[in-house]
Amino acid sequence: MRVLAASLAVVAVAIVAPPSALASDQHPSLAEIEPEVMCLVCKTTLDQSDSPFAQQERTLIRRLIDRGYTKSQIKRKLVAEYGPEILAAPPDSGFNILAWWLPIAGVLAGALALGWLAWRWSRGRREPPEPKETARLEPDLERQLDEELARFDG
């Protein structure tokens, strides 16, 4: 019974309390957005730049935060102002989704190719040939060899 009550409490808390991701989307901070957007002029993420362009971008982001924009709204506004290249990572929609899936597809294809090659290699390996039965010596020659060996041992 106690376990059931505890489980229900956990579920209730999970439902009532918003996930942190949602919270950060609703009330983003500048520090949170900076690594996710680019400084176009410096070709680095915004958190790594202090150029005049970066300063303008920061001012714009602060202004949008003050106006109550969510993180996704801020990103949309930045794209509208500066173009899609302002985002550090391509959006996961439309044609840009290829940028997310192609590397995964590449890794999978590579793994499949490796597996196939390994399978072929293991199948292609042949067992080492059985040693052929040694030909028997002529009786005279065998006796002579035995005598020689006996003399050598003795």
Added chain:
Amino acid sequence: MSGRLKLTGQVIAVALVAGLLGLLIWKVVHGSGTTAQPKNFNLDRLDKPGKIQLASLKGKVVVLNFMASWCVPCGQEAPQIERLWQQYRSRGVVVLGVDTADASEDARAFIRKHRLTYPVVRSVGYSLWGPYGLTGVPETRVIDRNGKYGKTQFHGAVTGSDLKAAIDQALES
């Protein structure tokens, strides 16, 4: 079977390399650099509603000034460009500011601050950097009446006297 598979793999690999090489060549030829004729554009105005198409200015000498509000030298050259615009506008010269990689609100504040009266259009992000071979802002291109680049182009802040000489040259050509 194994031979055919190997051959197919080789053909695919060669096709891939050829494709990438083709892309590289295409990029070098079309992607960047200043061509003899400036690429046409049709951009929204920042100073007032409406659009300006570059091709519609053919027959006039056009001074294209690529700028951004965050760029310090752009602010330094702006008053001189404004003066030349006032001086030459009646002689068939159009100064056109092209605001690029900039926030529109800040760009409008820049226009107000420097009291610019020449038209300013807005190019979002880097869309014009490749076709115009821009490496930064400010850069100024002078286009003659035939729609071709004049002899002198300016990378970085331009002085009033240098730009005046380039405009005079374009008017004479």
